[in-house]
Amino acid sequence: MTGSRGRWAGLAVLSVSVLVVVMDMTVLNVALPAITEDLWPDAVQVLWMVDVYALVLAGLLVTLGALGDRWGRRRLLRSGFAVFGTASAAVLAADGPEAVIAVRALLGVGGAMIMPSTLSMIRHLFPDPRERATALGVWTAMAAVGGALGPVLGGLLLERLSWRAAFLVNVPVMAVALVAGLLLLPESRNPAPGRWDVPGAVLSFAGMVALVYAVKHAGAGGGAFDGVTLSAGVFAVAALATSVAMTGTLLLLAQWLQLVGRAGRDRGRLGRVRRLTGYWADESDRPYGSVRLPHSARHQRLRLDRLQAGRVRGPRRLRRGRRQLRRHR
Known part of the structure; x- marks a missing residue:
């Protein structure tokens, strides 16, 4: 689909993708006490559970972005959806801290495949500078909303379900994104990428x-x-x-x-x-x-449950997303 409706529908797929990737940076904050009670990790293992995702994602952004220029951006994006969804489902087999760290690292690989591909696809979908600026504003706002949604969604899920639900919520989203990406996004690559x-x-x-x-x-x-x-x-x-x-x-x-x-x-x-x-x-x-986490300790002193703790942090990130969207209008 290359018409106007097709472009904006494709932007919806890209925006939801980046929302989920950013959401996974914060969703574990609320689930961490439940993981600690269940798996009894030591202090260093808890640190790696939280940080290995952002570490792997940041470390591979440049490399996988260059790979998408050569291999095909839609192909890399859809592969990222598959890796992200598979890693999220793999938490069902995680029975120790090391397994959770491995799952988070694999999620970081999938996120690093998705993030640069979404920005490259926006540049390809919207050649008009004004439309591209609007699309980038939507992309930025959705990233901010993802950071706000993580604690809220995590708290809501953990009120009724196991901490594994904070991972499994990604699976249906990635399955839909795989199909939608095939139907709505065109393939693109750099015709002269240069030496890698x-x-x-x-x-x-x-x-x-x-x-x-x-x-x-x-x-x-x-x-x-x-x-x-x-x-x-x-x-x-x-x-x-x-x-x-x-x-x-x-x-x-x-x-x-x-x-x-x-x-x-x-x-x-x-x-x-x-x-x-x-x-x-x-x-x-x-x-x-x-x-x-510092904010988790404050929430415990205030006797907030998981959902209330998520609601405390969510509105501030949501306001940040609104400001970003206004800035790009």
């Missing part, structure tokens, strides 16, 4: 993994650097010196800057480092040093 910098792509991913490993383990150790952590940090600096890697690093840096803004309000080096990593550990009164 394979070493730079590998270094970008490996460097960001090493960087986050060093930051998180330094935070867990109260700011102390052991030999492994220091080596990981040095490797990250060396790997991220390439130009392709720096592009991917900026994507990850945007997420960290939001945490740094809140970190300045904490007192003491340990408070700053732990807030930077996004978590507070309470090893003194919990047997496995389990961790809690």
Whole structure:
């Protein structure tokens, strides 16, 4: 479908896709206490459950975007739908923390296949600059709505169902997107993509993994650097010196800057480092040093249930999405 209605219907498929991808960055926040009670992960495993998704997604964005230019953007997008849906269904077989981390990593791979493809497809679907600006505004607003919807939907599902429902909700959406993408989206690729910098792509991913490993383990150790952590940090600096890697690093840096803004309000080096990593550990009164997200701890002190906790965070993200949509009109 290449007419006006077909273009906007295709935009609906792309917008829902990015909504689900962004929603999975926040939906686990509400489900994390239930996962901790069921699987008893240690502190480091909980950190990786939360962060491996965004880490893998950011690390592969540049590489998979280049792959879509060569292989076909619709083909990569539909493959991302399949990977994302399969990974979400695989949570049924997850019986330990390691399995949940693997599922989240595979979800990150699927998300990295979807995200750059949606932006490339918008550029192809809307050659008119005014229509393209509107389409990008819708795309941005849906991404903000996804961040707001994650905690609310997660809280609603966990009121009645297991924590696995926070993953399984993606399966029917991805199944519909697979069919709709075939019917509504045209294939496109770059006719002259140029040489693919394979070493730079590998270094970008490996460097960001090493960087986050060093930051998180330094935070867990109260700011102390052991030999492994220091080596990981040095490797990250060396790997991220390439130009392709720096592009991917900026994507990850945007997420960290939001945490740094809140970190300045904490007192003491340990408070700053732990807030930077996004978590507070309470090893003194919990047997496995389990961790809690800062906002989850506040919700527990206020005695909010999961759905109420999601509603607390949802409206603020929704207002952010409205502002983004007005900005692109």
